[in-house]
Amino acid sequence: MTMRFVDEYRQPGGIARLSAEIVRLSHGKRVKLMEVCGGHTHAIYKHGLQDLLPENVELVHGPGCPVCVIPMGRIDDAIAMARVPGVIFATYGDMMRVPSSTGSLIDAKADGADVRFIYSPLDALTLARKHPDREVVFFAVGFETTAPSTAATLLRARGEGLKNFSVFCNHVTIIPAIKAILDSPGMGLDGFIGPGHVSTIIGLGPFEFIPRDYGLPIVVSGFEPSDILQSVVMILRQRAGGPMRVENQYARVVRDGGNRRAMEMLAETMMLRPFFEWRGLGFISQSALALRPDFAEFDAEVRFTVPNVRVTDPKACQCGEVLKGAIKPWQCKVFGTACTPETPIGSCMVSPEGACAAYYNYGRYSLMRQGAAAATPAGTA
């Protein structure tokens, strides 16, 4: 039995045609494309898509894993809030295992903090209604994809007059991160596979600077194997025939103008922070969201005192280089040795959208084959 909207994008026949088209269009020349979104990184490895690309087409992984880019100091702050007596700390499951300087939220939970994992910010609101005598804090993370649901939750909390609910806002915006990568030297990128989910909210307009100022193609892509391969084909066609532009492969979901209502809710509840620290990318101006002053009563950063110190990543950890696409996950010194999904040192090994976790969980066999090829004279020739 086939599953609509899933199986139709996973037909081996169509996949083989796209794969052949990529071989034809790339002419054996090296092409280096960055997939911005962690969802794409995950899909590429989950489906073994790299097996279907010719060797000369290289995909490098970008900064679009929301769990990965949160700096360690913010996790310390989260744990400090979770440890306040009376607090119920509500978080997405992904965040529970990210290490801080003093263990993870899962350790804090085992140690007595009331940490609950939830699937939607509205679940946090339900917790607040159910426990009027407790303080419920929602750990908000994510790009423009998840920020609107946080905004909707804030509006609803205010509408209901809830007094025991607040948001620890860590929402970030994707465009400044892409700019930071484009401005860092030596990347040698030939184009971008654009983030599908973020684009449903912000539309295509914000990406126009990529072809205009940097002369590179970007194709906003869906998450099925055929979506990603087709996006690669579209990028290669732009490179062959020009002009470079923003294209929408994911038109079945993404409207060119984005989702105006979601953007309005964001504007009503949140504003840009002057700067925000990204793990690995450092401080980037105008790259993250904070609650507006008129939502201060729902702002956990106002309601709680937290350490709010900058914590440097462990020395061995090269998440930053991985997030910029400057190195492949396996090139990190601790990849697969000291840093594994069970004992992660860096956040990229935690989230399913993190490049290191994708490589380790799904890609080790491909690495082994590559390694075997590289170790033999034929492979190095």
Place this chain on the structure above:
Amino acid sequence: MTGGSRTESSLPAQLGRMERARIVRDGTPRLRDEHVTLSHGSGGKSSHALIESLILPAFRNPLLDSVADAAIFSSAVGSERIALTTDSYVVSPLFFPGGDIGKLAVHGTINDLAVSGARPLALSVGLILEEGLDMAILRRVVDSMATAATAAGIPIVTGDTKVVHRGKADQLFINTSGVGVLDAGVHLAVEDVRPGDVVLVSGYVGDHGMAVMLAREALELDAAIESDSAPLHRLVTALLAAAPNTRVIKDPTRGGVASTLNEIAARTRLAIVVDEELVPVRQAVRGACEILGLDPLHIANEGKLVAIVPPEQSADALRALRGHALGADAAIVGKVLAEPEGMVLLRTGIGGSRVLDMLVGDPLPRIC
């Protein structure tokens, strides 16, 4: 810094370091945690670390060290071999589509005996009750246990009841133990698995874990998924009659089929390749997994078995499974290879391949 020469020269070196680290980890699993976390109960890697590094060393003996589903030893009186197993049940909620904690407690222990090749003879039950528990709930659970035991033809012959203060347990927990006998000639051992052997599963995977999760989390997914909780002893009997050289049988509960196959690959130092297209997964389970970002092969089952059989008996094994109501949707899903050593690979639907690892962490605590 990321030039081609570095890539080609150091990947094999890095893989060598990873392999050495893996061997060190496998040899002496390190328990670094200072507290028990929910991950230690997941059936995945943390559970293994806990068992291998804290529990096994304390009780060390040859029967326990085989870490099989049941311990098998000779009786003092006759030539018969006896199987003994135990399991505790903490599932939340107590009642879910397709089952409840009582039915699960009976089936789970029967299945641990069955997949060891034993004929279950009798069960014990230990109840830990929270003060204030509604008597109607307890009656419903006990009735369900009785019905399940009667239907399976295995009596509950001894038991124990304890009550703890309100808040010190969540409604009720159950422990069941079971004893069975192995008929002469039955020999199942993971060490017998050979390259070329065939991997079968007895039906749709992931039903139980997903049913409990949907019942508990109020995810508002409009999917009718029922737990597959069922006693497997008769199915095992049918399988062993048709394929007497069956190497090993497992029930893929916590951690799902992926964890079961990884345990087999790790113990035998062989590889297992699974073809994603051949694994039976209900559409509703696949849909829920897509939405939640989970892999059906990591989701628990309570009425399914995984069997590894020699290639010449695989057709008979499949026919025997399909001939039984509980194995009607059985399928051959993969095979055993000599290498890459200790690894489970998945051939994906689009023709790629990737590692299929054990579950790390626990997306679904307290599903059994």
